[in-house]
Amino acid sequence: MACERSSVKPAFLLLLCFLLGTASAQLSSTFYSTSCPKALSTIKSGVSSAVSKEARMGASLLRLHFHDCFVNGCDASVLLDDTANFTGEKTAGPNSNSLRGFDVIDTIKSQLESACPGVVSCADLVAVAARDSVVALGGPSWTVQLGRRDSTTASLSAANSNIPAPTLSLSGLISAFSKKGFTAKEMVALSGSHTIGQARCTSFRTRLYNENNINATFATSLKVNCPSSGGDSNLSPLDTTSPTSFDNAYFKDLQIQKGLLHSDQQLFNGGSTDAQVNTYSSNSATFMTDFANAMVKMGNLSPLTGSSSQIRKNCREGELSIGMAGLVFNIDICMRV
Numbered sequence: 001m002a003c004e005r006s007s008v009k010p011a012f013l014l015l016l017c018f019l020l021g022t023a024s025a026q027l028s029s030t031f032y033s034t035s036c037p038k039a040l041s042t043i044k045s046g047v048s049s050a051v052s053k054e055a056r057m058g059a060s061l062l063r064l065h066f067h068d069c070f071v072n073g074c075d076a077s078v079l080l081d082d083t084a085n086f087t088g089e090k091t092a093g094p095n096s097n098s099l100r101g102f103d104v105i106d107t108i109k110s111q112l113e114s115a116c117p118g119v120v121s122c123a124d125l126v127a128v129a130a131r132d133s134v135v136a137l138g139g140p141s142w143t144v145q146l147g148r149r150d151s152t153t154a155s156l157s158a159a160n161s162n163i164p165a166p167t168l169s170l171s172g173l174i175s176a177f178s179k180k181g182f183t184a185k186e187m188v189a190l191s192g193s194h195t196i197g198q199a200r201c202t203s204f205r206t207r208l209y210n211e212n213n214i215n216a217t218f219a220t221s222l223k224v225n226c227p228s229s230g231g232d233s234n235l236s237p238l239d240t241t242s243p244t245s246f247d248n249a250y251f252k253d254l255q256i257q258k259g260l261l262h263s264d265q266q267l268f269n270g271g272s273t274d275a276q277v278n279t280y281s282s283n284s285a286t287f288m289t290d291f292a293n294a295m296v297k298m299g300n301l302s303p304l305t306g307s308s309s310q311i312r313k314n315c316r317e318g319e320l321s322i323g324m325a326g327l328v329f330n331i332d333i334c335m336r337v
């Protein structure tokens, strides 16, 4: 073994151990150009076909990427199924009975596996699917950096604590995003995602029946489908005017107190982010640019590399053997230092 024969200093091996375990990936937009030239077109057509069957799926795929990235980085941890001896993130409060799109990811992943087995990570697939979803619904495009690897683990507790709740105040929202390195302005831009998709009654009932900063006509119409008790899973659009178009209508809703979630209306409630909402409401192009830039930044949260990660063949299943092999390898080197 090189460790025994060479005269490399223990410090170097310690550094190697550290890098193997924790290094951040250097992402690149051309990562699959030679290893899987059809990767991007395969994902794009898979997303187009899913969104043409059901427009909301575009929103669901965008949210999947957010819930992946905010929990220990964009590493596809959100996709892992629970097993008898493993608890993933799917039963976390923000995800349970709410996150969607897993089947679409599975379908696209199996096409990628046929084209280039074991090459394209689930984390990259989710990142590209989020971008293609936004584009399919009329929003901006951006270049997705690639080369993320998939986790061997997941964290239920981090999913419960890192994904912002709809009950948060403005300062709570600013702080939740600041912990991930985002400014308040970027938080407002990213919240513009709620220009597409739906929320369950249970996510906005408290606001609907208890808050005053909600448009009265809007509230009356929402109550039909979201009674004060029961109907928890009944859906309403997050943007009441154009829920399948990625536009700036969400910010116009906020200006007239038609934010669906408590957290939405917090962005325009006499506080420090009102001015940003006004800007995005009157200038769609500025919103689109800021949103795309913030999505690139979100997609770059803590990408994985090295032996503590993997390229999953089935996005729902971690290949523990690869993780264990990496672990054994790491321990082996570290023991020799």
Ligand code: HEM
Pocket (backbone or CB within 6 Å): 056, 058, 059, 060, 061, 062, 063, 066, 097, 098, 099, 100, 164, 165, 166, 167, 168, 173, 187, 190, 191, 193, 194, 196, 197, 198, 199, 200, 201, 203, 238, 261, 263
């Ligand atoms: C600012 C803090 C945020 C909070 C408190 C929040 C909360 C929520 C909640 C409660 C729902 C409805 C879930 C349900 O009732 O099942 C939802 C839906 C959604 N969220 Fe957020 N969210 C936030 C930020 C984001 C960000 C940053 C993105 C994307 C980058 C995003 C994308 C979406 C989308 C697209 C939907 C609709 C999903 C669908 O129709 O399947 N959200 N969000």
